[in-house]
Amino acid sequence: MSDLPLRAQMAVALGRTAAKVSRLTGRGDGSVIGGRIGLKLDPELLTRLSKDRKIVLVSATNGKTTTTRLIASAMTPLGEIATNAFGANMPTGHVSALAAAPNAKYGVLECDEKYVPAVLKETRAGVVALMNLSRDQMDRAAEIWLLAGKWRRALEEAPDTHVVANCDDPLVTWGASTAKSVTWVAAGQHWREDSWSCPECGGPLDREGVNWGCRECSFARPKPEWILHGERVTTPSGQTYELTGLQLPGRANRSNAAIALAVVSRFGIEPETALPLLAQVKSVAGRYTTVEHEGRTIRLLLAKNPAGWLEAFDVLQPAPGPVALSINAQVPDGRDTSWLWDVDYRILRGRPVWATGERRLDLAARLEAAELDFTVVDDIDQAVMAVPPGHLDVIANYTAFQQIRARYGRVV
Structure with a gap:
């Protein structure tokens, strides 16, 4: 690092400081703001x-x-x-x-x-x-x-x-x-x-x-x-x-x-x-993490698009295991939720299903078209507590996943 030009060294140092402040204040892991400041300076x-x-x-x-x-x-x-x-x-x-x-x-x-x-x-x-x-x-x-x-x-x-x-x-x-x-x-x-x-x-x-x-x-x-x-x-x-x-x-x-x-x-x-x-890798940025809450074993699965949902379905617990689905449409997710209609949700038939997230009504319309029995809830906690003690798979898109991960444990 010492062979970097002085301007680059200053950019790295200030970026690290910004990243540390971000982590200490709970705003994130600092990897974006640190790099942003570094690139702004150099x-x-x-x-x-x-x-x-x-x-x-x-x-x-x-x-x-x-x-x-x-x-x-x-x-x-x-x-x-x-x-x-x-x-x-x-x-x-x-x-x-x-x-x-x-x-x-x-x-x-x-x-x-x-x-x-x-x-x-x-x-x-x-x-x-x-x-x-x-x-x-x-x-x-x-x-x-x-x-x-x-x-x-x-x-x-x-x-x-x-x-x-x-x-x-x-x-x-x-x-x-x-x-x-x-x-x-x-x-x-x-x-x-x-x-x-x-x-x-x-x-x-x-x-x-x-x-x-x-x-x-x-x-x-x-x-x-x-x-x-x-x-x-x-x-x-x-x-x-x-x-x-x-x-x-x-x-x-x-x-x-x-x-x-x-x-x-x-x-x-x-x-x-x-x-x-x-084989040493067990979880990646919260994906596949299993957390315990009030006697429930919750496994977190990330799915951001039709192809990702297909892979999430592949690793669900066998039916009739319960599953909660959470959909947001913030900027990191993409505002357009029309892709939900490209996902074949019929594979969830025979399971207890809960729909939540900021765009739960969009999701509910898609699940109704797939002729699923499901329950719409305002918050993931309602879905979790509606499940008897035991296993629950939770599939969520990006910002919904991060919110749920923060709520139940940020295991990496």
């Missing part, structure tokens, strides 16, 4: 802090926070890792993460999808992991085909960057295909409703099993080097490893783990070393 601070470090960028619509945590955990044998563990995934959060670990030679940074081109240019990341693209916050985020196109242009101009990409997602494949060096991972694609058309020519995509290809042009699924099949992953050398030791539940987290294994292999970390380290 607009080139991210570039300066990235110099001489080996940077990994992780981006996707869903799973980037979890995958970032998994990669950072698996890379600990290399030494200290700078990482934005709590999801501050824009340049302000990247600055805070790198400034907080001045001696770390490695950085693993979660990156918002639309910031990938800018952050790649500033950090000159050596590895970029791209996992999935689906509709999310459509009132303020770019159309996902536009995002994939921006990835293509950015990677075409980054010849020294190696990409680890999920070849089961056609949009990700298209976005990554201009990179000079790519490791293709068959990590699965459970939500397919945003990728039935070819991003190259607009023609229909045909699917047969895991394979896909355009009916009108040559765009097709690349041959994967890493293959996820069920609870096992096969490496480029043909060796197969069990993922049953993972403590994070569900098929989405097995996909995240497969990507993580492919990324860390770029740094010489073999699955034998990485898998026990992946």
